[in-house]
Amino acid sequence: MNFELPEDIVALRDVVRKFAAEEIRPHAREWDEKQWLPDSVIAQMAELGLLGLTIPTEFGGSGLGYLANATVMEEIARQDGGTALMLAAHNGLCIAQLMLAANPEQKTRYFPRLAAGKLIGAWGLTEPSCGSDAGALKTRAEKDGSGWRITGHKQFITNGARAGVFVIVAITDPAAGPKGISAFIVERDAKNFSVGRKEDKLGMRCSDTVTLNLDGVPVGPEALLGKLGEGYRDALRVLERGRVGIGALSVGLARGALEESLEYVKQRQAFGKPLSDFQAIQFMLADMATELEAARLLVWDAAASLDRGEGEKVKACIAKMFASEIATRAALNAIQIHGGYGYTKEVHVERYMRDAKLCEIGEGSSQVQRILIARELLAANPV
Ligand SMILES: Cc1cc2nc3c(=O)[nH]c(=O)nc-3n(C[C@H](O)[C@H](O)[C@H](O)COP(=O)(O)OP(=O)(O)OC[C@H]3O[C@@H](n4cnc5c(N)ncnc54)[C@H](O)[C@@H]3O)c2cc1C
The missing domain is CATH 2.40.110.10 (Butyryl-CoA Dehydrogenase, subunit A, domain 2)
Structure with missing residues (x-):
């Protein structure tokens, strides 16, 4: 068992990490307020190959898999959940169903333009x-x-x-x-x-x-x-895969919440000490870190399973449910740690909380994930 990312994915992660920190983070609040993502950032993401991440190279895509996608989603969402959701719908829903079901003519007609960002899905x-x-x-x-x-x-x-x-x-x-x-x-x-x-x-x-x-x-x-007659079956298969992407997006938000908090507790003083000296604050950080690590492993396991062609759908449900719920928790803790400033638009963490909540609803709510997980459990353990 190897929990290390392969070298090519590490290289991609580093490029996307830099891009997200430099080109997304400074504008995330403004985009949130304007409720719009500029075309220019979509063009930059296309340039990096993020709009055709899973499209085969013969059609102009990057030809990568679910683990690569999970890594990208985490890095983008670490700075801005909305930008990651735009990618999730394009790659993880529209392109995913085309990958499953499109015929050669349809692939030729749509894939090159989707990968180049000339067409959004x-x-x-x-x-x-x-x-x-x-x-x-x-x-x-x-x-x-x-x-x-x-x-x-x-x-x-x-x-x-x-x-x-x-x-x-x-x-x-x-x-x-x-x-x-x-x-x-x-x-x-x-x-x-x-x-x-x-x-x-x-x-x-x-x-x-x-x-x-x-x-x-x-x-x-x-x-x-x-x-x-197979459109609904295909749509459900798309959701099984898309959930891994939403799980990774959630991991990115949880990581953002933790990293912002770690910075803040060093700077902010109370009672003559930095917040980092207080055990109650340390416990929140420890819980956030523990749940983040667990969520990332679940997401990577589900993604790697899809890349191996095993695609155990319950893994995706477990990963998505857990990661989305811990992301909301992490963001709420981060707001608590930021105190009054955490309740203002001065900080990123208030946005992470608003973004994380969607991950418990979209692509199958937490209740729906529990239904699917329990169904698998009971089927494997009949009375
Ligand atoms: C920002 C955003 C983006 C979205 N993007 C897309 C998209 O691109 N394409 C698309 O097709 N859809 C999209 N959706 C839709 C999304 O997938 C649905 O909102 C989601 O599946 C929940 O469905 P619903 O809103 O109809 O809630 P409902 O199905 O009405 O559920 C309401 C509540 O009841 C609970 N519930 C429902 N059934 C049960 C049950 N059997 N047992 C227990 N509890 C239950 C749910 O968990 C939820 O808490 C998006 C939604 C949002 C908010």
């Missing part, structure tokens, strides 16, 4: 009336000549305001339940397709979250992504 499963129970979706794709006509609404779609390409999950056979759900590729300029309201969120604010309106969007047969 978004992924639409959630609807106004269903998120956890995603199989209850209502969006319909009805046969229309050789193609389809898609009608419905999607809710909480990350990157929707700037994306050029959307994976849309819709019912193609209402009588077939989950096996009657398929996935489609919809381009932004498709007829009868519009981006609706942008959410004014608690956290992850520089990452845009919108509703999508599909009012009878006509698409050709080439828009079907994967096999007919």
Whole structure:
């Protein structure tokens, strides 16, 4: 058993660490307030290969795996969760479903532009009336000549305001339940397709979250992504993988909370001593460090398992659930350690707390993760 990162991933990590510290950190508060990530930072991330991280090199991507992605997510989120969420939706959702199900023509059409950042990807499963129970979706794709006509609404779609390409999950056979759900590729300029309201969120604010309106969007047969009736199955497989990325994002936020706190306790004095001298403060730091280490190991184990092709889905659930919950805890502790300043926008840690909370909700809430973990446990230990 080897817990060291491979050399190529260490090299990537160091480049991304420097980039995030120099190009993201100084602007994170401003982007949070403006609720927008500038195109220029997306172009810089594309330049570093972060927008095609898992896309094969033959299509202009970096051809890397889940462990590499986890490392990148941690480094970016250590400075700003919203920027990491933008990458998570692009790489871990949209591109992930294309990787699973796209045919060679679709890969040729979309991968080079996605990898170059010329096209941003978004992924639409959630609807106004269903998120956890995603199989209850209502969006319909009805046969229309050789193609389809898609009608419905999607809710909480990350990157929707700037994306050029959307994976849309819709019912193609209402009588077939989950096996009657398929996935489609919809381009932004498709007829009868519009981006609706942008959410004014608690956290992850520089990452845009919108509703999508599909009012009878006509698409050709080439828009079907994967096999007919397998769109929901593929979407669940995407989520199993995407959760590892959200776990890594959470680790980045927890690390940020700890590192900011470690700096602060050395500078801030109370009762004639630095805060670092107080055992109550030390215990908070120790708890944060312990939980951070445990979360990172869970995330790396889940990522390495996917890279080996084993993909035990329960590992991803455990990693995502634990990492997201300890990230919120770490951020709350960091605010406590920063005292009154922790409750102001002067410091990064208040943003980490707002960003971390999303990780307990998106890509399957903590409750949903517990349901999935318990289901696996009970299946492996029948009565
Ligand atoms: C910022 C943001 C970005 C997002 N990005 C995307 C995206 O890009 N694409 C996309 O498709 N979706 C996206 N989502 C949607 C996200 O995945 C859902 O919000 C999430 O799955 C929860 O669904 P819901 O909001 O409908 O909550 P609900 O399903 O209504 O759940 C409400 C509460 O009930 C609990 N609950 C539900 N069912 C059970 C149960 N059986 N047992 C116990 N408790 C239960 C939940 O845990 C939660 O606490 C995003 C959401 C947000 C907030």
